[in-house]
Amino acid sequence: xxxxxxxxxxxxxxxxxxxxxxxxxxxxxxxxxxxxxxxxxxxxxxxxxxxxxxxxxxxxxxxxxxxxxxxxxxxxxxxxxxxxxxxxxxxxxxxxxxxxxxxxxxxxxxxx
Amino acid sequence: xxxxxxxxxxxxxxxxxxxxxxxxxxxxxxxxxxxxxxxxxxxxxxxxxxxxxxxxxxxxxxxxxxxxxxxxxxxxxxxxxxxxxxxxxxxxxxxxxxxxxxxxxxxxxxx
Numbered sequence: 001x002x003x004x005x006x007x008x009x010x011x012x013x014x015x016x017x018x019x020x021x022x023x024x025x026x027x028x029x030x031x032x033x034x035x036x037x038x039x040x041x042x043x044x045x046x047x048x049x050x051x052x053x054x055x056x057x058x059x060x061x062x063x064x065x066x067x068x069x070x071x072x073x074x075x076x077x078x079x080x081x082x083x084x085x086x087x088x089x090x091x092x093x094x095x096x097x098x099x100x101x102x103x104x105x106x107x108x109x110x111x112x
Numbered sequence: 113x114x115x116x117x118x119x120x121x122x123x124x125x126x127x128x129x130x131x132x133x134x135x136x137x138x139x140x141x142x143x144x145x146x147x148x149x150x151x152x153x154x155x156x157x158x159x160x161x162x163x164x165x166x167x168x169x170x171x172x173x174x175x176x177x178x179x180x181x182x183x184x185x186x187x188x189x190x191x192x193x194x195x196x197x198x199x200x201x202x203x204x205x206x207x208x209x210x211x212x213x214x215x216x217x218x219x220x221x222x223x
Contacts, residue, residue: 033210037153043198043213056210088153101145101211103155 002027004093006104013111018079021107025072025093029102031055032074034066037088037106046089049074081111115139118199118214125221131186133217135199138180145211146173146184147198155198158184189221 005024013019025032033048033056045058049068066076072093078085088108092101117136125131135144146158159166159173161182166173170189175182186193199214 035211042215043200043211045210045212048210058210090153090155092155100160101157103147103157106153106155108153 004091004102004104006089006091006107008107009105011107011109013081013109015081015083015111017081018077019081019109020075020077021089021091021109023074023076023091023093023104025074025091026095026102029093029095030072031094032068032072033092033094033101034074034076035090035092036060037090038084038086043090046076078109083111085109086111114214115212116199116201116214118197118217120217121215122218123220125189125219127190127221127223129189129221131189131193131219131221133184133197133199133219135182135184135214136180137182137199137201137212139201139212140204141177141180141201142204143202144175144182145200145202146182147200149196149198149216151195158197186219191221191223194219194221 007022031050034046035043037043047066048056052068063079068074088106090106092103094101115138119134144161148156148158161175170187172185196216196218198216200211
């Protein structure tokens with residue numbers, strides 16, 4: 001079966017702009033979680049969506065938001081980009097009752 | 113102190129050596145994950161543990177819930193094992209799929 005697909009793979013944006021990243025989970029998986037990875041902070045949890053509802057949220061400012069569609073695809077949005085938002089953004093999908101995760105390849109965002 | 117601590121941070125081994133990476137955590141957990149990340153960023157889930165021991169090929173993962181400690185072992189290491197290995201936990205009080213991560217162990221296996 002197809003894996004978790006993240007688009008785009010690479011993105012360069014300017015400070016102050018906003019960006020939308022996409023994640024398509026494995027077919028049948030209803031949970032999508034998002035993570036930010038930076039050299040200084042490592043991997044950090046952003047938020048999780050399940051059946052179109054945000055179920056968990058990490059400690060990130062309100063500039064970071066997300067949503068999930070009825071087909072379980074998820075998007076995350078970062079508004080008013082800052083240099084510190086440069087990172088690898090990973091999403092993972094999980095099936096109901098199964099705490100195993102399948103990760104996407106990530107979107108590498110560079111803010112200049 | 114981080115909720116999840118890994119050691120060592122960096123590890124260099126010769127091909128064929130037996131490797132151990134350790135993970136200690138300070139919260140009650142419902143599951144612990146070992147992840148592998150290659151250059152380029154993609155993460156592969158190696159193991160999910162809630163008790164005992166699991167084996168997959170040359171990889172073995174163990175967990176001691178009472179001591180809040182897990183180990184990842186690689187037998188007969190190979191250069192293709194070179195990657196960052198990350199320990200992550202799902203807290204017992206957490207609903208959904210929130211993970212807390214260790215800082216990772218950079219493993220380099222030389223031929």
